[in-house]
Amino acid sequence: MTLFLIAVSLLYALFTLILWITWVRIPFFKPLAAVPHQPYISVVIPVRNEANTIGKLLADLNQQSYPQFEVIVADDSSSDHTVSIVRSCVQSVSFNLQLLALTDEPTSSPKKRAISQSIAQAKGDLIVTTDGDCRVGPAWLATIASFYQSTGAKLISGPVTFTAEHTVSDSLQTVEFASLIGSGACTMALGMPTMCNGANLCYEKQAFSEVGGFSGIDHIASGDDEFLMHKIANRYPKAIRFLKSPEAIVSTSPHQSWKAFYNQRKRWASKWRMYQSWGPSLLAVFIFLSNAAPVLAVVAWLFNTISSSTALLVIGLKALPEFLFLRQVLLFLQKNKQVPTIPLTQLIYPVYVVFFGLVAQQTGYYWKDRKLK
Known part of the structure; x- marks a missing residue:
């Protein structure tokens, strides 16, 4: 037992230090003063009952400095005022805004269906996806377009964080989310992409078609971001990039209920089997x-199977490298005030990972008030 715990902890410490060094070495991207050729962008926003937030996102998009884009809001049978809010914005915004009403038919993955149907009518060379509860800065699309021109990436993963934190729960979610964003960015930089987030994702429409879109993964409820990234990475292994730029940060609200948090994390954790x-x-x-x-x-x-020094060694090997890594990612995400929360997160996170790792073995969870398998 002692040797196993120390060996695993040593490997994890080495792994985390590699992530830390890799993150530091990922260069900050400074957008070009002018994009030589402005690719047309189709922003796809799948929504279901986002009346409280969709108007703010559309207002953000109306402030974009980049002119060459359209927005497709794919409504998945919303029962609130989402549709009426989008319709009221069609005439007031400066960009081409389309409302796509999806048919309420049985599907294993509503979000993949929404994205696929949107891409089918999209005019853009680039597809950019985000969620209806997100907020974006005025240089968001311009930064993505500039990065695409500079790198020729087939898929671009952007940074995502939470809006202002008001509770301890909000802070804990911010630190945890930073670990996911940072880890995904580093594995891309190392040429072994593992994860990304559909709230800030860009890929070529042609690349989406070349890999058959979501074909072969459309039966999986989650993974409209990660599984698609893996498909594109298999075809273009050196064309998956992370956009490390403050101007590209997308923010969303942390979960305010345990039920919503539970279902999202269970959905995320269940993907590893697929x-x-x-x-x-x-x-x-x-x-x-x-x-x-x-x-x-x-x-x-506690059961006197190992010594206190061994237990402290195992904990220290995990906590110290993690702190270094998480601190750097939080500073980039402009979450300086959340750095002191890292130790509390580290105290809770191991129990949390074990819990959801076990829970994810059970099939079925709720997404947007729907039971999915």
Whole structure:
């Protein structure tokens, strides 16, 4: 037991230090003063009951400095005022805004259906996806277009964080989310992309077509971002990039209810069983074991199976490299005030990972008030 815990912790410490160094070495992107050729962008926003937020997002899009874009809002049978709000904006915004009403038919993945139907009528060379509860800055699309011109990337993953934190729960979610964004960025930089977030994602429409869109993964409820990224990465292994720029940050609200948080994290955790390549699956298992190690160490110490020094070593090997990495990512995301929250997150996170790793083995969860398999 002792050797296993120390070995896993040492490997995790090395892994996290590599992430930290990789993150620091990812250069900040400074947008070009002018994009030589302005690609036309189609912003796709799948929505369901987003009346409280969709108007703010459309207002943000109306302030974009980049002129060459359209917006497709794919409404998935909203029962609130989402549709009427979007319709009222059609005449008032300066960009081409389309409302796409989706048919309320049974599907394993409503979000993939919404994106696919939107892309089918999109005019853009680039597809940019975000969510109806997000906020974006005025240089968001201009930064994406400039990065695309500079790199020729087939898929661009952008940074996502939460809006202002008001509770301890909000802060904990911000730190946890920063770890996911940072880890995904580093694995892309290392040429082994593992995760991204559909709230800030860009890819070529042609690349989407070349890999068959969501074909082969359309039966999986989640993964409209990660599984598509893996498909494009298989075809273009060197064309997956992370956009490290403050101007590209997208923000969304943290969950205010345990039920919503539970269903989202269960949905995320359940994806590891569906990975078609061994890399992401192996990483998921490794992260689970690494977070289980300090929990097991504490339990073993309480039962006098290992010494207190061994337990502290296991905890320290996880906590110290993590702090260095998370601090750098939070500073980039302009979440300086959340740095002191890292130790509290580290105290809770191992139990949280073990819990959702086990819960994810059960099928079925709710998304947007729908039971999905």
